[in-house]
Amino acid sequence: FLIDVGKGSVALHSENFSPVVLGDFTTRLPKAGETILGQKFFIGFGGKGANQCVQSARLGAKTSLICKVSADLLLDCTFVGQTADAVTGTASIIVNSEGQNVIVIVPGANLLLNSEDLKRASDIICKSKVVVCQLEITPAVSLEALKMARASGVKTLFNPAPALADLDPEFYTHSDIFCCNETEAEILTGIPVGNLEDAEKVGRMLLERGCKLVIVTLGAEGCMMISVEEPIPKHVPAEKVRAVDTTGAGDSFVGALAFYLAYYPELPMEEMVRKSNYIASVSVQASGTQSSYPYRKDLPQDLF
Numbered sequence: 001f002l003i004d005v006g007k008g009s010v011a012l013h014s015e016n017f018s019p020v021v022l023g024d025f026t027t028r029l030p031k032a033g034e035t036i037l038g039q040k041f042f043i044g045f046g047g048k049g050a051n052q053c054v055q056s057a058r059l060g061a062k063t064s065l066i067c068k069v070s071a072d073l074l075l076d077c078t079f080v081g082q083t084a085d086a087v088t089g090t091a092s093i094i095v096n097s098e099g100q101n102v103i104v105i106v107p108g109a110n111l112l113l114n115s116e117d118l119k120r121a122s123d124i125i126c127k128s129k130v131v132v133c134q135l136e137i138t139p140a141v142s143l144e145a146l147k148m149a150r151a152s153g154v155k156t157l158f159n160p161a162p163a164l165a166d167l168d169p170e171f172y173t174h175s176d177i178f179c180c181n182e183t184e185a186e187i188l189t190g191i192p193v194g195n196l197e198d199a200e201k202v203g204r205m206l207l208e209r210g211c212k213l214v215i216v217t218l219g220a221e222g223c224m225m226i227s228v229e230e231p232i233p234k235h236v237p238a239e240k241v242r243a244v245d246t247t248g249a250g251d252s253f254v255g256a257l258a259f260y261l262a263y264y265p266e267l268p269m270e271e272m273v274r275k276s277n278y279i280a281s282v283s284v285q286a287s288g289t290q291s292s293y294p295y296r297k298d299l300p301q302d303l304f
Helices: 048-058 108-112 115-120 122-126 139-151 182-189 196-208 249-263 269-283
Strands: 012-014 018-026 040-046 064-070 079-083 090-096 101-106 130-133 155-158 177-181 213-217 223-227 234-236
Touching (some): 122 139, 130 139, 139 155, 177 182, 182 196, 196 213, 223 269
Parallel strands (some): 018 090, 130 155
Antiparallel strands (some): 213 223, 223 234
16 A cells, blocks of 8 residues: 655555566567567566555655565565565566557565554554555455545545456445546446547446546546536547557556645646646656656646
8 A cells, every 4th residue: 555644645555566577678569379579678666556656756745655565575664564475566567669568467465465454554544635546455455445544534546457347336436536547447347448438438337336536547548537526528638749668657647646636636627637647648758667757856847
């Protein structure tokens, strides 16, 4: 889990802090059963929660990390638990020359994060402004974190990744903001998302399931947002840039959105999404996940 506390304060990002293995730049992505040559390889830190935390922190949020890793990785973080019963979570990522990727994750120690870990962090969770959860830990633990936050009046932002077709219905009703990409949207609803009209259908279906605000991220096309209060969908386009590596762009968006929710709560939601789109578009112009995330000082100051 990723927490941001203190003045303004961002979030509890539920999930891991794990090394991410990147086989970066192949001319194309491999087919099933195929072996192809890659041009570059490196290892960097990642995990959805950790990525989102790093992006929030680089924009100026105060953050800390709540998670569980193997005893093979030493981190000086108050709420980073260690276990000898599993390996630290990892992700294998292949990126082609157009910046598109395929990813396989092994959650490892993340799946051992439990209710007791949440209880130990309950004070910091309940004093946050925003709680962000994903699904790279046991879903029941993510849901418990959302409920804990909600009970304390903390705004909740849920990113259903990796998506589950049989997602517990309570995730919808305990998420103030439900943010998914096209692939996740299709898994959740059965509706393939190929255009804005499809994204609108997904949004309306998720509102019917109890969501208050739905954001469907559409890669280079930006986002579609729809809410109970504003049932007319809004398309928020993204900056047109040349993508080098799209890995972690969605986490950059979520981390930035959490930052704005906590530190600029009076901004209209459409403006928060527009600014988050811009920050994510910066991240795709460099290789890697966290290594590509911009710092506040390097961004146009009218974003703040």
